[in-house]
Amino acid sequence: MEINRSLIRGKVKGSGAEIVTVSSGKGGAGKTFFATNFAVELKKRGYRVLIFDADINLSNTYLLLNIDNSNEFRRFIEGEIEINEVIQKGVGGVDVLYAGEEIDTLITLDDQKIGNIVSELQKIENRYDYIIIDTQAGLHPLNLDLILYSSRNIIIANPEITSLVDLYKLIKVAALKKPGIYFDLVVNKALSVKSAIEIYSKIKDTVSKFRIRSEINFLDYILEDSKRVLESIQKRTPVVILHETGVLAQCFRIIVDSFLKGIKKEKRVPFFYFLFKR
Numbered sequence: 001m002e003i004n005r006s007l008i009r010g011k012v013k014g015s016g017a018e019i020v021t022v023s024s025g026k027g028g029a030g031k032t033f034f035a036t037n038f039a040v041e042l043k044k045r046g047y048r049v050l051i052f053d054a055d056i057n058l059s060n061t062y063l064l065l066n067i068d069n070s071n072e073f074r075r076f077i078e079g080e081i082e083i084n085e086v087i088q089k090g091v092g093g094v095d096v097l098y099a100g101e102e103i104d105t106l107i108t109l110d111d112q113k114i115g116n117i118v119s120e121l122q123k124i125e126n127r128y129d130y131i132i133i134d135t136q137a138g139l140h141p142l143n144l145d146l147i148l149y150s151s152r153n154i155i156i157a158n159p160e161i162t163s164l165v166d167l168y169k170l171i172k173v174a175a176l177k178k179p180g181i182y183f184d185l186v187v188n189k190a191l192s193v194k195s196a197i198e199i200y201s202k203i204k205d206t207v208s209k210f211r212i213r214s215e216i217n218f219l220d221y222i223l224e225d226s227k228r229v230l231e232s233i234q235k236r237t238p239v240v241i242l243h244e245t246g247v248l249a250q251c252f253r254i255i256v257d258s259f260l261k262g263i264k265k266e267k268r269v270p271f272f273y274f275l276f277k278r
Contacts (some may be wrong), residue, residue, distance in 0.1 A: 004195070016126035017050075018134065020148050024156040027137045031055075031156045033229060034222070035134040037238045037248075038062040038154075040092035041256045043057025044240070047129040050087070050095040054146060057138045062098060065090030066236035073102040076120070079113065083120040091237055138166065139173055148178050152262075154219065157199055158189040165201070168206055176215040183214060184262065186255060187221040196221035219258050222251045262268035 010198075022035040035051060043049045062069040067088040076086045082095075090096045125131065133150065135143045145154050155165050174181050178269040185203065190196035200218045207214055225248055232239045239248045 017124075017128040017131045018152060019125075019131050019150040020055065020152040020154060021133045021135050021157065022154045022164070023135045023143065023170065025168070026163055027169045028155045028160075029137065029158050029163050029167075030222070030229075031137060032060055032064060032134050032155075033232075034156055034188060035132050036061060036090075036094075036133045037240045037252050038256065038259075039094045039130070039132045040065075040238045041240050041252045042090055042130055042132075043094050045260075049125065050097060050124060050128045050131045051090070052097045053100065053125065053131045054099050054133055054142070061090075061134055063233060063236060064238060064260045065092070065094060065096055067096050067098065067226060069098065071190055073086040073099040074105065075099075077102065077105060077113070077117065079116060082254060083124055084273060087124070087267065092241055095128070137171060144174060144177065148181075150153045152184065152259075154184045154186060154259075157185060157187050157203065159187075159191065159195065161200060164203065168202065171203075171207060171214050171216070172210070172212050175212045178207050181214050182217065184217050184219040184220050189224045190221040191224055193221065217262065219262070220251065221253070222248055 002084055022031055022038070024031045032055070039049045039051050051065070051254070055061075060246040067090050072086045073082060075081045076083060086097060088096045088098065133146055135146050137143075155167060155170070159164060171183065174183075185200055187199045190199070197218070204216050206212075207216055222276070228239055228243060228246065228248055232242055235242060239246065240252050243249055
């Protein structure tokens with residue numbers, strides 16, 4: 001979709017937020033579980049955080065952050081309400097922009113509506129330190145655009161073979177479109193430190209073997225604890241709050257420490273402008 005840039009050029013400002021996508025090769029990797037707890041842990045450190053739920057097929061951020069799942073995003077797209085009326089406050093003080101399947105309708109809009117939407121989205125882009133985008137799993141075109149224009153990309157792997165195969169595909173396609181793209185890898189549902197490192201090594205070796213032009217950094221891992229994860233979902237409360245002194249919460253603290261110390265590989269740009277300018 002080609003957007004008339006003259007309609008929105010005057011509305012573009014420098015990006016204040018660091019845009020972080022959370023992606024996986026296939027569903028069930030634990031992407032949303034990671035994104036919500038990661039966001040809450042950042043919020044606990046004093047950062048201004050927004051989660052943008054852009055998962056077209058399986059939007060369930062509302063379950064983990066205890067927000068209303070009545071989707072007002074379409075009304076925002078149609079210009080009936082402003083962006084502030086769509087954002088909700090989730091558990092732990094994290095703001096949530098719940099878009100879900102409605103975000104896919106953006107590709108059908110005309111230039112004028114896109115220009116208005118960009119202007120509204122930039123209002124929030126400059127209000128936060130971090131915007132965490134929970135993307136759709138896999139190779140949906142919008143998912144790839146989100147990854148390509150973000151300043152940091154976190155990919156979630158787990159021990160399942162199919163999860164790893166699909167993750168390779170995601171990395172390969174992204175690297176073809178943007179050679180040298182940098183990913184932070186988190187291994188979810190790890191049985192041990194050793195198994196997490198083995199999964200990382202397997203992914204890194206495959207990327208190197210097939211000469212995929214991408215850099216993979218091991219951010220850290222989350223141990224398998226299906227009992228605590230299920231409890232978190234049932235109580236609609238992130239584990240970093242529900243079991244603040246537990247093992248899973250400690251995993252997230254280490255991940256956030258590692259993330260904050262990491263090198264910012266991509267220059268910050270006006271994200272929503274460049275996302276919709278194509």
